[in-house]
Amino acid sequence: MRYLLTLLFALGGMTLAKPALSACTWGSNGAPKNDTYQINVPSSLTISRVPVGGILASHSQKVGLNDSMRCYTGEKMATMTLDIGLQASKIPNVYETGVPGIGIRVLASRTAPASREDYYNFPGQFLFDDLTRYLPTMIYVDYVRTEIAVGSGQVPATFTARFILPSNSGLTPSTLTYTSTGSTKLENNVFFSSCESQEPTKIVPMGKVATSNIKSGTALEQRYTFEVRCRGMKPATPLPMKIYFEGNTDANGMLNLTSAGQAGVAQGVAIELKDDKGTKLPFNKPDAINMDWQRSEVDAEVYRFSGSARYTASGGEIKPGKADATMTYVLDYN
Incomplete structure (x- = not known):
């Protein structure tokens, strides 16, 4: 009887431990040191000659310390949201700014060192696999040409972008927030409006x-x-x-x-x-x-x-x- 009780207690201990397992773990740097970042767009930028859909000008800002995570079980879908208060343009993930021919887009690099080639879209989703993946390492604020005619002037960059970890990741913080309250004057020396x-x-x-x-x-x-x-x-x-x-x-x-x-x-x-x-x-x-x-x-x-x-x-x-x-x-x- 003593042997049977010991076995039952052992099984009970395993049952109690299972819910404590997380679906994801932080990388070698541990949890992010900050969960909120202020994006400071420049007061002015000069636009370049590009075709419709191209990047007229861009601002980039490093965020985090190459923070990473790895997921193992359960739901692994991260969600990116964007509160920007602007009307969507005909170009995906680009929003009209009120200045003719100029739209705005927010992206985040997901590599270290940061690269524009691999990115998170805001808004968007990303399915984590069982490899170690970086959280946003660089935020890009792109000013995109949306029309033939391109104007110039003060372009608002007031937005809140959120990177929301998988819902059952078990990690804290569960949401990383990137906020901008500024605006940028775009100087047009190459396009007719x-x-x-x-x-x-x-x-x-x-x-x-x-x-x-x-x-x-x-x-x-x-x-x-x-x-x-x-x-x-x-x-x-x-x-x-x-x-x-x-x-x-x-x-x-x-x-x-x-x-x-x-x-x-x-x-x-x-x-x-x-x-x-x-x-x-x-x-x-x-x-x-x-x-x-x-x-x-x-x-x-x-x-x-x-x-x-x-x-x-x-x-x-x-x-x-x-x-x-x-x-x-x-x-x-x-």
């Missing part, structure tokens, strides 16, 4: 042309110009402004007639389009051509496009009729 034409619609009168002149290639050219004003910066050297066109076309420099093939519309005719240097107008972005800078105004840089249009034979029998066509120009800047 907007570009627009002084004439939203440009009509080029083509007049009446004899079919014989079209056949012989002697139809008169009709010349036209329009200007574009670009705001938002005062570059020391005018930036290149490119233009291309969209419309019903089979090749660069040729515009098909509206309602071609229908009754009352001229046949065997198209409109030949060139710029003032004799280059065929491009109908795709890779072939976009430069516009000519004209002058600086108080708040804008002004560019001009000059071109010509004339009727030309497009193949087949030429028959008289209505010969209108339309195209749209697309400004390609920044």
Whole structure:
């Protein structure tokens, strides 16, 4: 009987010890020394030239002492939350700042030394495996280009980001908090904030042309110009402004007639389009051509496009009729 009681007590001792086991353990540095960090964004940054979706400017700040943890059993999902009070942009995890074309994103490196290549998204989740993993080692506040037009000005960076350990990790602290209450003035020296034409619609009168002149290639050219004003910066050297066109076309420099093939519309005719240097107008972005800078105004840089249009034979029998066509120009800047 004494042997049986000893065995029962031993089993009871094992049963009592089991709930004390943790699903996770801290790494060699032990528990983080702090559970709250103040992120101090700089008062100003100068943005760089990047495509939409690229990082215009960034601030990074080291947090913690390369703290790490390892999980073994049970739920191992860490959760990252972000309270930022801004509207989400079309780019994942990027939020509109109120300054045109500039969004904000918060990331945390999960490597030591810190690297942007492996990161925690705020908001997001991360599934811990049974390897030792680092908690956030660096916080990145990225200013991301969200649109073609990019402005400048004071950009708020008021947020609270939280890294919440797996719910049954058994570790304390269970939440790490990163708070910013500042703002940054972004200086824009490389982008226009907007570009627009002084004439939203440009009509080029083509007049009446004899079919014989079209056949012989002697139809008169009709010349036209329009200007574009670009705001938002005062570059020391005018930036290149490119233009291309969209419309019903089979090749660069040729515009098909509206309602071609229908009754009352001229046949065997198209409109030949060139710029003032004799280059065929491009109908795709890779072939976009430069516009000519004209002058600086108080708040804008002004560019001009000059071109010509004339009727030309497009193949087949030429028959008289209505010969209108339309195209749209697309400004390609920044």
